[in-house]
Amino acid sequence: MPQIFTASADTRLRTAALLLVAVFVVSLLFTAGFMNSTYLTSVGWVVTQPVPFSHEHHVGGLGLDCRYCHASVEVSAQASLPATHVCMTCHSQIWTGAPVLAPVRASLADNKPLHWQRVARLPDYVYFNHSIHISRGVPCVECHGRVDRMPLLARAKPFTMEFCLDCHRDPGPHLRPRDQVTRMDWSGWHEDPQFARKQLQAFGIQPDKLTNCYICHR
Amino acid sequence: MNAGLVIATLLTLAVSTCDQMRHQPRYDYAEPSKLFADGTSLQAPPDGTIARDDPTWQAALTDRPPMTAALLARGRERFGIYCAVCHDLAGYGQGIVPSRGFPHPPSYHIDRLRNAPSSYLVDVITHGHGAMYSYADRVSPADRWAIAAYIRALQLSQDAPAASLTDDERAKLDGGGK
Numbered sequence: 131m132p133q134i135f136t137a138s139a140d141t142r143l144r145t146a147a148l149l150l151v152a153v154f155v156v157s158l159l160f161t162a163g164f165m166n167s168t169y170l171t172s173v174g175w176v177v178t179q180p181v182p183f184s185h186e187h188h189v190g191g192l193g194l195d196c197r198y199c200h201a202s203v204e205v206s207a208q209a210s211l212p213a214t215h216v217c218m219t220c221h222s223q224i225w226t227g228a229p230v231l232a233p234v235r236a237s238l239a240d241n242k243p244l245h246w247q248r249v250a251r252l253p254d255y256v257y258f259n260h261s262i263h264i265s266r267g268v269p270c271v272e273c274h275g276r277v278d279r280m281p282l283l284a285r286a287k288p289f290t291m292e293f294c295l296d297c298h299r300d301p302g303p304h305l306r307p308r309d310q311v312t313r314m315d316w317s318g319w320h321e322d323p324q325f326a327r328k329q330l331q332a333f334g335i336q337p338d339k340l341t342n343c344y345i346c347h348r
Numbered sequence: 349m350n351a352g353l354v355i356a357t358l359l360t361l362a363v364s365t366c367d368q369m370r371h372q373p374r375y376d377y378a379e380p381s382k383l384f385a386d387g388t389s390l391q392a393p394p395d396g397t398i399a400r401d402d403p404t405w406q407a408a409l410t411d412r413p414p415m416t417a418a419l420l421a422r423g424r425e426r427f428g429i430y431c432a433v434c435h436d437l438a439g440y441g442q443g444i445v446p447s448r449g450f451p452h453p454p455s456y457h458i459d460r461l462r463n464a465p466s467s468y469l470v471d472v473i474t475h476g477h478g479a480m481y482s483y484a485d486r487v488s489p490a491d492r493w494a495i496a497a498y499i500r501a502l503q504l505s506q507d508a509p510a511a512s513l514t515d516d517e518r519a520k521l522d523g524g525g526k
Contacts, residue, residue, distance in 0.1 A: 192444050195429040201486040208377045219481040224449045242386050246378065253370035309425065 171288030177247040180233045182282060189314070190278035196270055196312045203270075207259040211246050214238045249283050250274065257348045266333050267305045271314050272297070278314045291346075298340040302326030408489035409474070412466065415497055423498030426491050430483055439502045451479045456499055457506045469496035 168174050188194050197203060199212035214237040221231055237244045250273075252258055263273075270277065275286020287293055297304050303326050310316045322328075329335075339345075375381060375389035384391060399405075413419060428437070436443040439456035446452045454461065470492045476482035487495065513521065 192433060192448075194433060197429045198433070198486075211378055213485065215481065216486075220445055220450060222481070223451060223479055224445075243388055243390055245380065245388060248376075248378065251376070253368070254372040254374065254376065255369050 166288075168288075171290060172249075172285045173288050174284050174286075176282040176284045177249060179247055179282070180244050182230060184281045185277045185283055186279055186281045196277075203260045204264050205261055207261065209260050214244055249285055250289070252289055256346050258346070264311050265308070266301075266335065267308050267311060267329060268297075268301070269304075269306050269311045269313065269316070272304050276314055294346065295341055298345070299337055301335060301337060301340070302330050305329045405489055409470065409492075413490065413493050419494050419497050420501055422491065423494035423496070423501075426487060426495050427498050430487055431495065434480075438506070439499065453480065456503055462503050462507065466493070466496040466500060469499055 164170065188199075189196070196209075199216055200209040201212075203209040214234060217231075217234050218238055221234060225231055233244060236242075273287055277283065277286075305326060306313075306316060310318075330337075377390075379389050380387055381389040383389075427435075432443060434443040434445045434450065435441055435453055435456070441453040441455050443453075456462075470489075472480070473487055473492045473495060474482060474484045483492075510518065510521065
């Protein structure tokens with residue numbers, strides 16, 4: 131009977147098997163990296179807006195409170211984006227001829243809302259509500275980052291399920307006094323080491339229930 | 349196996365993984381829309397529509413709530429959000445926005461505004477005044493009364509006759525607030 135396998139067949143088989151494993155591992159690493167990349171989570175990417183509105187100037191520079199523009203954040207699911215006349219409360223008198231603000235003036239004159247491109251968005255199958263987070267003292271900065279340092283707004287946190295769950299499993303250390311939620315740089319929580327426990331108790335927050343699927347997928 | 353079936357299955361899989369139901373056939377907040385002429389799903393209600401709670405809303409404009417510490421605290425918070433950028437925290441009209449070229453608002457500590465009824469302050473918030481726009485869209489009627497109450501407290505704080513203080517407070521005043 132003639133030999134079926136040559137002398138080198140064993141080596142070739144081993145190399146092929148090794149290559150296969152290597153390709154598998156590399157593609158796994160690539161997929162994992164891609165899933166966590168800012169390309170998928172949009173973290174740090176700015177989008178083109180009709181007006182280059184700067185939170186750095188208006189929040190950091192002028193000290194405007196978030197609620198001056200995102201007025202419904204405390205009472206509804208939506209934080210809401212400001213209507214044109216909100217810009218005009220100031221820009222009817224200052225920077226009135228600035229070319230960057232031309233779309234705002236046109237929007238007011240034609241009574242057509244500005245088309246802001248959305249930055250912070252969840253998939254449609256996730257339910258989110260601002261008012262409950264604000265009323266429990268979850269500050270804006272936990273989810274939107276240092277908005278007061280952003281000349282153009284970008285997403286600061288990956289809005290993945292992991293991100294939400296990390297806090298829902300143990301929300302205590304993230305909470306603040308209710309009247310400090312819009313402060314970007316508050317760090318006085320260490321004044322009362324019992325604060326987190328007291329907050330959880332006062333609001334009856336049960337972390338074990340907050341991770342149930344129906345909380346966010348309803 | 350039937351090749352057509354395999355291709356069909358693969359195609360279905362490919363389509364279903366594209367979007368993963370991230371976009372469902374409903375409008376999110378401020379989502380663009382081809383349905384309306386102006387291209388957005390943010391539509392103003394037709395003229396003449398009133399919301400179910402409009403009568404309560406209107407009534408709250410005329411019914412002045414009783415003065416309480418909670419009302420003042422609420423007024424203070426709202427004043428800080430919506431008014432202080434121009435009128436400054438003490439109400440002298442030296443806020444940061446006037447310092448950037450906006451017309452200076454009058455100080456609250458002038459006789460005309462001291463003698464104006466609280467309903468006038470509510471009216472200014474509702475309808476605006478000269479260069480100042482209306483804040484009716486962002487400050488609810490109950491909050492307008494709260495702000496008015498807080499402005500009254502601010503006015504008193506800058507204009508309280510020393511004789512109206514208790515001995516204790518007088519002692520503090522004489523001690524330079526220590």
